[in-house]
Amino acid sequence: MNDQSKRLRVIMNCAIFAAITGILAQVEIPLPLIPISGQTLAVGLAATILGSRQGALAMVCYMLLGAVGVPVFAGFSGGLQVIVGPSGGYIIGFIATAFVTGFILEKTRFTVPMALYANVIGMFITLLFGTVQLKIVLDLGWGAALAAGVYPFLAVGFIKAFLASWIGITVRQRLIQANLIHATGKAA
Template identity: 65%
Template sequence: MQSSKLRSIILSSIFAAITAILAQVQFQAFIVPFSGQTLGVGLTATILGSRLGGLSLICYMLLGVIGLPVFSGFSGGPHIITGPTGGFIIGFIFTAYITGWILEKTKFNVAMAIIANIIGMFITLAFGVVQLKYTADLSWTAAMSQGVYPFIGIGIIKAILASWIGITVRKRLIKAQLLFNANKRSEHRKTA
């Protein structure tokens, strides 16, 4: 039991670090930069599922809030969370949880992962655009054109990548007994 909890903590920490690394792959085109953060979120949710995925993104956000440079552009601090792009980061937690939850309730395969990750993308964008609108004092039209529309196409590509890579890595982690298969647990409960 203790080794299982330790493994969960280690996996959550590793994926918080992976998200932090991918966040540094970025370029600024609008108020909201294009970055690899959302790819990290998709990978985290697809591989770890709802509970561990959400925990990992909470860790990621808290590391940034205390000032570690884990957000895009090697930034950190509470002002990022309360600023124009903070809603996206807060949305990552809900995205990871809901994406993972969808996969746990259906099936961990590439097709379902793509659907779950695209839904997750829209959750992130919804959280982000609301905070962007109010903190940057933009109209809804301007907020959508700065924080949603430019990210849909690249977001779908990242959702497909996160799904394909995530499902492949998840299967290997389960085979190596480094990750518990949530679908097997629910199947076992139905037959018990």
């Protein structure tokens, strides 16, 4: 495969996962300040399937689409005001989450147990970014920020980390077999 074909495949993979993230963002359970949505499941899938660089690039694409006003964020919202608002830290954190999750897998093994470990670490990265911005934007104390920005998401976060790991590794293996993505990191 030539370099141009490889670049096109990377762009297509990133666009597909940015779109998947936008779609899963609309699956939500409303909470008072920050809804529980399918976005973090999509972030975990992107990182588990694509790896660190492409997973992070897909999240950059997702964030930029939303920043320019495309309604890809939870509740069909979009615009820069979402990124600088109370929930924006989670969206910014998706980039770091995808990179670190994919990086852990590339440096270890693309297996369900390692993916679960990497996705749980990623969950806490997203929660860290989100809670810090929630605290700053809403001028909350740490206790209130943790109560609104972390605790409600833990149980569902572990479930999404498991789903991203199991589905992600299964899909990744099939995409490699179909020669639609390149295997990076250690063999599964």
